[in-house]
Amino acid sequence: MILPVSPARLAAFKILLRVLRENSYASELLHSSLTDSLHEKDLRLATELVFGTLRQQLLLDHVLAFCSAHPLPRLDMEVIVALRLGAYQLRFLQRVPAHAAIHESVELVKAARLKSAAGYVNAVLRKVRTNDAERTWNAFDELTAAGLSLRFSHPEWLVERWLARFGLEKLIQLLEHNNRAPKVYFRINSPDLTSDELSTTLAGQAVRFKTHALSNDVLEVIEGNIYETTLFRNQRIAIQDAGSQLIPHLLDLEASDVCLELCAGVGGKSSQIARLKGSPSPVFALDLHWRRLQVARRLHSLNWKNLHWVTCDATRPLPFLRRFNKILVDAPCSGTGTLQRHPEIRWRLRAEQIREFRRLQLALLENAFQHLLPGGTIVYSTCSLEPEENEAVVHSFLNAHAGASLAIPEGGFLTLFPPETETDGFFAAVMGRKTRQ
Ligand SMILES: C[S@@+](CC[C@H](N)C(=O)[O-])C[C@H]1O[C@@H](n2cnc3c(N)ncnc32)[C@H](O)[C@@H]1O
Secondary structure: OOOOOOHHHHHHHHHHHHHHHHOOOHHHHOOOHHHOOOOHHHHHHHHHHHHHHHHOHHHHHHHHHHHOOOOHHHOOHHHHHHHHHHHHHHHHOOOOOHHHHHHHHHHHHHHOOOHHHHHHHHHHHHHHOOHHHHHHHOOOOOOOHHHHHHHOOOOHHHHHHHHHHHHHHHHHHHHHHHOOOOOOEEEEOOOOOOHHHHHHHHHHOOOEEEEEOOEEEEEEEEEOOHHHOHHHHOOOEEEOOHHHHHOHHHHOOOOOOOEEEOOOOOOHHHHHHHHHHOOOOOEEEEEOOHHHHHHHHHHHOOOOOOEEEEEOOOOOOOOOOOOEEEEEEEOOOOOHHHOOOOOOHHHHOOHHHHHHHHHHHHHHHHHHHHOEEEEEEEEEEEOOOOOOOOHHHHHHHHHHOOOEEEOOOOOOEEEEOHHHHOOOOEEEEEEEEOOOO
16 A cells, blocks of 8 residues: 655655756755645755755765665665665654654655565665664764765765865864755845845744844845745845855946856846946846746846846857956856755766866856956856866966956955855955056
8 A cells, every 4th residue: 555655755755866867956946846835844844855865875875785685776766765865864853753754765665656665665774773773874983084975975085185175174164064954045136125124024024134244235044934025025035145145246346337247047146246236237147058047037137127148158259249347257167165055966076077167167267358348357256165176277367368367466365165154165266357468
């Protein structure tokens, strides 16, 4: 007999399968039609299950492999995901009774038409609760890359790389940070929303917030559900990581600026540029992917009529005869600064990709420079913690362009180290084009 599975676990199961099969991002799927019918409490549980399971994946698989008679890679993906979900609840969610965690995973494989695997899932998860398995959970106290990799569930190559760069103490802070749930940050995203109206409206809807230590514009939710507020529904506020919010400020925007963003994505920073500039002159926001700009248009065009979305490959000649005096290149990168918010990146990223992004990043910067007016400013940013994508790209670019210089010479980079700044990890360099060369 197939008993109904709880809606939160079923949603988490479907989302995890899509993350694995389609390279999708969990954060996007959790705000898609897959969770439309969930009540707030179920959505909270689904979110916890999805992110928790993705963050702890390496550790969960290690213990499950110990408890399973078959190697995990030989099992159906549905069985692996049901086992991970069950093991995550048994280990990390004290409030879920063990029998419920096991039972729901068994029902999930049945619902996925893998009835024959139900007994197997039951047996493996029962073994996860034994004393032998308990020893396996706790076996990693060595302070080596291999030990830390399993204990904090990060890929070993990345832990090794970070250990050499940051040292043990900072590394552990970073790994612990990545395994905590991220804070929710937001900002004003409307030309006519004042701070007073923001405070009064949110107080009336039981949301408490405070400003971030690095900027009064960055707001942090302390209590309440910001997604349910009228201000969010009417797009008058935008949810955006604190580190990401700091980047457009580096352009030092003024009303007369003519602005371009080369890699606009879903428009978080483009709309902020429009707001900080505070004038109706156009802001051009480019991206390779039409689909992302469709989302951007839906999220931001209501408030910012002067945003123009252009789908194009920004490494190729751009469709503009004019030049710009403020350009943002928020480059595609490995994303190693966002492993708290996007835990799936841990399992997708390969070490060699870090070097591979460099060519694309330099091509984008080069193209941006061709469109920069003398006296203008480029901000180059990434959400990567890796010097190959950050300082090394900027130095290569500056070495090839005598007409470009850092706005703040030597060491004039913004680097946000997540556990210290309570933001995603970001890097940014502000560069100018000399008026005479
Ligand atoms: C770091 S994300 C940008 C995030 C965005 N600025 C924001 O704040 O939401 C990098 C973006 O670069 C885009 N991209 C990748 N290659 C590109 C190319 N050759 N030309 C233009 N955009 C590109 C990707 O589609 C992705 O949206």
